[in-house]
Amino acid sequence: MTLKEKLQHRYALSEKGAQDMIRAFISVTISDIVLMLPVGMLYMLVKYYMADDLNGRGGFFAIGCIACLILIAVTTYIQYNATFLNTYIESGVRRTTLAEKLRKIPLSFFGKKDLSDLTSAIMADCATMETASSHWIPELIGACISTVLVAVSLFFLNWRMAIAALWVLPVSFLIVLCSGRVQKNMAAKQMTLKMACVDGIQECLETVRDLRANNSEDEYLKGLDDKIHAVEKHAIFSELTTAVFVAGAQMILKFGIATTALLGGMLLAKGDIDVLTFFMFLLLVSRLYDPMQISLQNLAAIIATDVQCERLDEILSHKVQKGKTELTNKGYDIEFSHVGFAYDSGETVLKDVSFTAKQGEVTALIGPSGGGKTTVSRLASRFWDAQKGRITVGGMDIQNVDPETLMSLYSIVFQDVTLFNNSIMENIRIGRQDATDEEVIAAAKLAHCDEFAEKMPNGWNTMIGENGSELSGGERQRISIARAFLKDAPIILLDEATASLDVDNETVIQESLSKLIRNKTVMIIAHRMRTVAEADKIVVLKDGVVAEIGMPKELEEKGGIYQHMAAVQMQAAGWQL
Numbered sequence: 001m002t003l004k005e006k007l008q009h010r011y012a013l014s015e016k017g018a019q020d021m022i023r024a025f026i027s028v029t030i031s032d033i034v035l036m037l038p039v040g041m042l043y044m045l046v047k048y049y050m051a052d053d054l055n056g057r058g059g060f061f062a063i064g065c066i067a068c069l070i071l072i073a074v075t076t077y078i079q080y081n082a083t084f085l086n087t088y089i090e091s092g093v094r095r096t097t098l099a100e101k102l103r104k105i106p107l108s109f110f111g112k113k114d115l116s117d118l119t120s121a122i123m124a125d126c127a128t129m130e131t132a133s134s135h136w137i138p139e140l141i142g143a144c145i146s147t148v149l150v151a152v153s154l155f156f157l158n159w160r161m162a163i164a165a166l167w168v169l170p171v172s173f174l175i176v177l178c179s180g181r182v183q184k185n186m187a188a189k190q191m192t193l194k195m196a197c198v199d200g201i202q203e204c205l206e207t208v209r210d211l212r213a214n215n216s217e218d219e220y221l222k223g224l225d226d227k228i229h230a231v232e233k234h235a236i237f238s239e240l241t242t243a244v245f246v247a248g249a250q251m252i253l254k255f256g257i258a259t260t261a262l263l264g265g266m267l268l269a270k271g272d273i274d275v276l277t278f279f280m281f282l283l284l285v286s287r288l289y290d291p292m293q294i295s296l297q298n299l300a301a302i303i304a305t306d307v308q309c310e311r312l313d314e315i316l317s318h319k320v321q322k323g324k325t326e327l328t329n330k331g332y333d334i335e336f337s338h339v340g341f342a343y344d345s346g347e348t349v350l351k352d353v354s355f356t357a358k359q360g361e362v363t364a365l366i367g368p369s370g371g372g373k374t375t376v377s378r379l380a381s382r383f384w385d386a387q388k389g390r391i392t393v394g395g396m397d398i399q400n401v402d403p404e405t406l407m408s409l410y411s412i413v414f415q416d417v418t419l420f421n422n423s424i425m426e427n428i429r430i431g432r433q434d435a436t437d438e439e440v441i442a443a444a445k446l447a448h449c450d451e452f453a454e455k456m457p458n459g460w461n462t463m464i465g466e467n468g469s470e471l472s473g474g475e476r477q478r479i480s481i482a483r484a485f486l487k488d489a490p491i492i493l494l495d496e497a498t499a500s501l502d503v504d505n506e507t508v509i510q511e512s513l514s515k516l517i518r519n520k521t522v523m524i525i526a527h528r529m530r531t532v533a534e535a536d537k538i539v540v541l542k543d544g545v546v547a548e549i550g551m552p553k554e555l556e557e558k559g560g561i562y563q564h565m566a567a568v569q570m571q572a573a574g575w576q577l
């Protein structure tokens with residue numbers, strides 16, 4: 001692995017970001033060396049002064065000073081661009097790369113991570129890495145390289161004095177490095193506690209209605225309070241622990257001045273060194289220790305970013321769902337052939353599922369709760385990949401097709417409609433971004449959205465609040481159906497589309513749906529037998545296999561699970577309170 005690749009992996013960088021980081025190291029080193037030039041000038045000035053040989057050298061020192069100033073200005077400018085500017089550009093690239101990656105990662109990944117974890121990776125971890133790349137890492141590397149260069153020149157000047165001045169550096173660095181494991185563990189625990197706290201706050205906000213309805217607000221808030229205190233307590237503890245190591249190492253650095261002065265005094269008294277060398281060592285040592293003090297803090301901070309780097313790297317190096325971007329399907333029949341599937345939890349959900357949802361027909365998936373209906377529709381749209389068997393659309397294996405390309409063939413009406421805090425018009429336009437207003441309104445009318453949209457204060461441009469909080473369940477579903485009309489894809493997946501509706505609404509929506517599904521391949525998940533009685537084919541899923549398959553009439557006569565479910569629902573419909 002090259003240095004560039006190592007940096008890419010270690011600090012979640014793009015290829016250009018890693019290149020820029022190497023450039024930043026070089027520019028910080030040059031800038032640090034240039035900052036040493038005035039010390040060299042001073043050395044020469046004192047040397048000539050003590051030798052009473054300053055006459056005629058005024059011009060040289062004047063030009064030298066101006067040259068030093070110009071060099072310092074130029075190298076500082078280059079360093080600024082190489083560290084700060086490139087870091088902020090890289091930070092933007094990192095965030096978009098993460099977002100892009102999340103778009104392509106299989107949905108199974110999101111089952112393992114919660115929303116707050118991912119949000120904090122994109123926002124907080126990227127911000128930490130921004131500071132690390134712009135300050136801590138280049139400052140540390142630059143300080144180390146320039147220190148090595150100065151150390152070499154000190155050895156040339158006087159090796160005994162050099163040892164007296166430099167022995168503290170490896171010792172203090174070792175102290176901080178040895179604390180690495182403790183710091184990493186503390187950072188990991190801090191992250192876990194923080195996530196629990198963020199999750200708690202998010203959950204509290206999302207469930208405020210249920211908490212109030214159950215009078216459980218106080219109890220919940222107490223639990224949340226405990227989580228917040230745990231974060232606070234651990235943060236103080238880890239700051240203190242870091243401070244002990246860093247302050248200890250910084251104190252050891254100070255001993256270097258003492259040993260330099262002590263040995264220098266002794267050597268000077270013995271006449272082994274002159275005053276100028278003694279003076280130079282004291283000057284260089286104090287100049288050398290300042291950046292080292294900061295570098296020790298930086299080193300501790302970099303060690304603590306390991307947890308964030310690992311979290312970012314986990315997303316960035318996660319396998320994405322790939323495939324061809326051209327469609328080779330002939331027709332739109334969806335065929336499941338001996339499909340087997342288990343979620344990450346490992347339990348087999350589908351054992352061996354085979355059936356065909358034909359183009360121009362409505363195929364209804366039914367069966368007891370947990371039988372795998374939703375899973376089948378997720379696999380059909382490649383939200384997850386099947387582990388066994390084959391799923392094809394018009395003969396084309398969907399595992400070979402890029403998920404976004406495949407999705408152009410599907411319109412999906414989910415059970416839980418997700419709406420955006422935008423106007424009704426824009427919420428429907430999600431179905432097809434390049435649709436004109438007229439096309440959006442035409443699709444919306446087919447889904448009967450005009451019945452509520454036109455009564456609203458701003459008509460189609462009325463804002464509907466966060467996740468459509470200002471709309472009823474029926475209105476939300478009509479928007480979802482309007483999106484599907486607008487997309488007009490040849491395959492329709494309906495997930496309990498009419499589950500939360502009253503009878504009036506359901507009739508309206510059923511009417512819209514029958515227009516939507518005409519001549520398309522339709523796969524519908526429904527619990528209510530009334531919804532599926534008109535289907536062309538019924539697939540009964542139970543215990544991960546197709547338990548029954550056929551036309552509604554055939555299954556009715558067969559007297560199996562379908563017939564039993566239909567009978568039970570008929571009975572339920574007759575219940576009275």
Ligand SMILES: Nc1ncnc2c1ncn2[C@@H]1O[C@H](COP(=O)(O)OP(=O)(O)OP(=O)(O)O)[C@@H](O)[C@H]1O
Pocket residue numbers: 111343344345349367368369370371372373374375376
């Ligand atoms: N994201 C997931 N991760 C792990 N297990 C899951 C996930 N989604 C569903 N399951 C499990 O897979 C099994 C099948 O679930 P699925 O939602 O496909 O059934 P279903 O027939 O649609 O159920 P229902 O009618 O209640 O909606 C269930 O045991 C469920 O707990």
